[in-house]
Amino acid sequence: MGRVRPADRRPPVVFLGPTLPVEEAARILPADYRPPAELGSVYRAARERPAAIGIVDGYFERVPAVWHKEILYALSLGIRVYGAASMGALRAAELAAFGMIPVGEVAEQYRLGLLTDDDEVAVLHAPAQGGYRPMSEPMVNIRATLAAAVREEILDADVAAALAARAKDMYYPDRDWTALLDLAAGSEAAAHLDRLRAWLPGGALDQKRLDAERLLAEMGRWLRSGAGPPSTPAWPFEQTENWGELVVGDGHPPSGAAHGDRRKESRAVNGDSERQGDGLPAGRTIRAAEVPRRRAADIGDVRELERARRPVLLEGALDGWPALDRWNPGYFRERVGATRVPVEFYPSGSYYGSWVQSYLRMDRYLDILTSPGEAERCYLAQAPLLDLLPELADDLSVPGCLTGAPELGLAFFLGRDTVTALHYHSSEQALLCQVSGAKDVLLYPPEDHRYLNFHPWYSYRFNFSRIDFSAVSEGPGSPLRCTVRAGEALYIPLYWGHLVEGPGTTSSVTFFWQPTTGRTGPAPGMRLRSALGGAVRRRFVSPFGEAFNRRFGLG
DSSP states (O other), X not given: OOOOOGGGOBOOEEEOXXXXXXHHHHHHOOXXXXXXXXXXXXXXXXXXXXXXXXXXXBOOSSXXXXXXXXXXXXXHTTOEEEEETTHHHHHHHHHGGGTOEEEHHHHHHHHHTSOOOGGGXXXXXXXXXXXXXXXXXXXXXXXXXXXXXXXXXXXOHHHHHHHHHHHHHSOGGGOOHHHHHHHGGGSTTHHHHHHHHHHHXXXXXXXXXXXXXXXXXXXXXXHHTTOOSOOOOSSOOOOOHHHHHHHHTOOSOOTTOSTTOOOOOEEOTTOOTTOEESSBOTTOOOOOEEOOEEEGGGOOSHHHHHHTOSOEEEETTTTTOTHHHHXXXXXXXXXXXXXXXXXXXXXXXXXXSOOEEEEEEHHHHHHHXXXXXXXXXXXXXXXXXXXXXXGGGGGOOOOGGXXXXXXXXXXXXXXXXXXXXXEOOSSOEEEEEEEESEEEEEEEOGGGGGGSOBOOTTSTTTTBBOOOGGGOSSOOSOOEEEEEETTOEEEEOTTOEEEEEEEEEEEEEEEXXXXXXXXXXXXXXXXXXXXXXXXXXXXXXXXXXXXXXXXXXXX
């Protein structure tokens, strides 16, 4: 393996996110600042032979975390690697024996075993477009602040310990001082809380920030000293099979190679030049006929709706729904802000890639949704409204066109600049009811499935197309299209493929039901494929594979 000469070294690389704003960090150390580290980030940086690498922040949970092996790879090249404050502190404590340099109080506590849990440094934060603004308080900051309050005689030691224990019991995205003090209001510590509230604005400690600043200062001192020759590790770097897979699989450019990078913007499927989403390339559109429109009041029951076996856009389908006037971020915060909801996150930055699911409080999700700049790729989709958010049920009613339908399922959708990749429903029909905003929908009939490159029948995504429509300029087959606006509903029959884009902030609900007129129409081969795919998914894939795939962000 080739050695790195000092003259070959590039500026230091620092992985930084919510712990410290980049513009403030740059005043301490001029460096190549990159987003929080994830799997592959340090490997790619090491290949560039920087003077040093500093790891402060890193992704976890929703995205595969930075791998120990890639840090060892950087060390094997003679690159100094520093870690502090957050993910950097964790990895530095774990790899100090191999030459990684731990910096600061948090890293030292991990190194000594005084801290052991990852959640001590975890925070919920805004996406890159929101400047990684922290939206929760890390446990290490709470501990440091309570210790300072004891030193300054704001709190007794036993009260501080009780507050620390309460904070530790909280889920990390929910930790902040307001929530903690509200929880403790009825406890034996209540008498001390007013003094603590008054002291916090000037007395609270941001230990993670202090450690990050110290890391940058130490890197700067070493660089100013001449940086010295590359270090020689006392251990061999093993080229394992998994390492080979990472290297071979790294044929694509890193996502978000610098702060402020924006994902490719493109036009919506209906060709509206004023709307931008994750759909077709700018200025291009797929030729498609318009979905026919009907007045919802003219459809007597669900059998009449199903009879044509083609999509229908229904005007006035939501007349009388209170949701049309009520549903906005402020209303959701008030009604269901504390409810945990399943949010899909897309690590690749594209809605056409795989996703991982994380449960967040609704108010935390709304913070992400309303952050300034381009929206992070995340989506509250398919949430069972009646089970999870019953407080919203009174804002809805069953549309008259569904009279006579068998048992109805009801799913809730809330997102910003979202895309649902092209897929079809293999067992239930759907009525997409748009409450706020508008959605652009491209639909393909069952006979066009041969053009749409669906995943294999044994895949848990057997009913999803593998086509990335953001890169398609000409669409195959004979699709339909429409824009579903607030107060309207779209009937999506069984087996009809549909790609749904939601430019801006949108909310909707979808009713699902078993067909009342049988499953005539699709060819027997398609029905068999869907039956096999559904059976495999329910019996084998769902219990094991989906959990694995979503945990590690695999497709």
